Amino acid sequence: MPAFRSSMTVLLLSFAMLFSALAPALAQDGPPSATVESDRSATGGATTLEDILRRQEGLKVDNAFRRQNTGAGDDAPPVSDQLGTLGGASDPDLWRGVRFNDADISTQIRGPAAEVLIQDRGMWWLQFREGPLLTYGGWLLVGTIVLLALFYLLRGRIRIDGEKTGRTIERFKTVERFGHWLLAGSFILLGLTGLVSLMGRKFLIPAFGHEPYSAIATWSKWIHNNVAWAFIIGLVMVFVMWVVHNLPDRTDVKWLAQAGGLFGNGHPPAKKFNAGQKLIFWSTIVLGGSIAVSGVSLLFPFEFPLFAKTFGWLNASGLPELAGLGTLPETLSPQEEMQFAQLWHAIVSFVLMAIILAHIYIGSIGMEGAFDAMGSGDVEEQWAREHHSLWVDEVKSREAAAPGRTTPAE
Ligand code: HEM
Numbered sequence: 001m002p003a004f005r006s007s008m009t010v011l012l013l014s015f016a017m018l019f020s021a022l023a024p025a026l027a028q029d030g031p032p033s034a035t036v037e038s039d040r041s042a043t044g045g046a047t048t049l050e051d052i053l054r055r056q057e058g059l060k061v062d063n064a065f066r067r068q069n070t071g072a073g074d075d076a077p078p079v080s081d082q083l084g085t086l087g088g089a090s091d092p093d094l095w096r097g098v099r100f101n102d103a104d105i106s107t108q109i110r111g112p113a114a115e116v117l118i119q120d121r122g123m124w125w126l127q128f129r130e131g132p133l134l135t136y137g138g139w140l141l142v143g144t145i146v147l148l149a150l151f152y153l154l155r156g157r158i159r160i161d162g163e164k165t166g167r168t169i170e171r172f173k174t175v176e177r178f179g180h181w182l183l184a185g186s187f188i189l190l191g192l193t194g195l196v197s198l199m200g201r202k203f204l205i206p207a208f209g210h211e212p213y214s215a216i217a218t219w220s221k222w223i224h225n226n227v228a229w230a231f232i233i234g235l236v237m238v239f240v241m242w243v244v245h246n247l248p249d250r251t252d253v254k255w256l257a258q259a260g261g262l263f264g265n266g267h268p269p270a271k272k273f274n275a276g277q278k279l280i281f282w283s284t285i286v287l288g289g290s291i292a293v294s295g296v297s298l299l300f301p302f303e304f305p306l307f308a309k310t311f312g313w314l315n316a317s318g319l320p321e322l323a324g325l326g327t328l329p330e331t332l333s334p335q336e337e338m339q340f341a342q343l344w345h346a347i348v349s350f351v352l353m354a355i356i357l358a359h360i361y362i363g364s365i366g367m368e369g370a371f372d373a374m375g376s377g378d379v380e381e382q383w384a385r386e387h388h389s390l391w392v393d394e395v396k397s398r399e400a401a402a403p404g405r406t407t408p409a410e
Helices: 002-020 049-056 092-099 123-155 174-208 210-246 250-257 275-299 307-317 334-363 381-387 389-401
Strands: 168-170 378-380
Touching: 123 174, 123 334, 168 381, 174 210, 174 275, 174 334, 210 275, 250 275, 275 334, 307 334, 378 381, 381 389
Parallel strands: none
Antiparallel strands: 168 378
16 A cells, blocks of 8 residues: 555656646746546546646646546556556545645645645756756856867967066965965865766766766765855955955956957056956856855755745846746745756856856966966066056055065055
8 A cells, every 4th residue: 555655656746747847937827728628548547648738837627537537436447557546545535635735744844845745847947957057057168168278279378578577576465365265176166066966967977887976976965065165255255355456446447448458468557456357256256145145045955945035026126027038936836946046056156167267267377477376475576567557556655655564465
């Protein structure tokens, strides 16, 4: 009996998962329409694909046919059939109640998700995650790397144009470099382990086999869940230390108009951070903050639902209508909340990873003299004059005002 019940559950679950993929991702329940009789001979009188699709579209399905198949009558499929019953003991009403969430059931697990025993809106998410998310996300990263490689081949390394002075200026204090490397190190670990979670089944299982991948995935998940805190601390440190230097001002307009002097020979004036760096800073803060919030929501499943409320605000603003998305669903099951949190977390991470790849390039091989700023903390004065002339002037005038003091890294 218990074995039968569990196999029925599995069967129902598989049906629900398999066919719900065909439902549009954000479809709201539509108005009930006239009941349509299905031909159920192919399933021995059981639910058909048509029934499931209609139910997922929010259309009315007459479930009366299921009551005829309780096993009490001669029409009951034999137990030897794939969809056979165990006679009257198959408890179809109970399972139907479980399926439609109206059975009077108590579980040992507590929490919001325990109230939903079978959720049939997961398949579109599973397929989106395994399909477009993985494919487009992967190509975004590969495309960014290819573009950076092309840029390197065409433009070469950005050299220090003038004569090197042999003198250095302190650019970042130890605590600033610590904050940066905490953020950078944790982000790289999170990016790699996140990619393992998303793409491991597709690429690592064929390469290494199931057993080794199981160990890799377990470690990967452990690292991802725990290193998240270092990322959050690094993000807060970087924000607090650098926000004043990243407020937009007039110098940014000129810098952007000249594309930072990337393609010409000139060097537009810049303070401590130029407009390009300010864009990197705010991308890191805004996108990194959003990744952190959705990550915490994933780390404590069902405790911090974010999306039903957000969708409500968005609907009220009229933006989804304008974008042609219709009305976003404002009632979500706890599982659907997690689905959206996972997708958001992954999509925003891909975007930030692409941006950070460009940052890593320019902070290392892309520009002579840049890495020292985060390596030793001291940069060649000529490099500083070329890329941050206004900042050098500030530092020099402060030094002149207080001779003998070490150069403050502000
Ligand atoms: C190996 C990886 C990395 C290298 C080599 C690197 C290098 C650098 C360097 C040299 C600077 C200072 C630039 C200057 O003196 O003006 C810098 C700044 C910065 N880094 Fe990184 N970084 C790396 C990874 C990361 C990551 C993963 C993040 C964020 C998740 C990040 C966020 C920032 C931010 C916000 C700044 C300040 C704004 C800017 O200069 O663009 N870095 N990085």
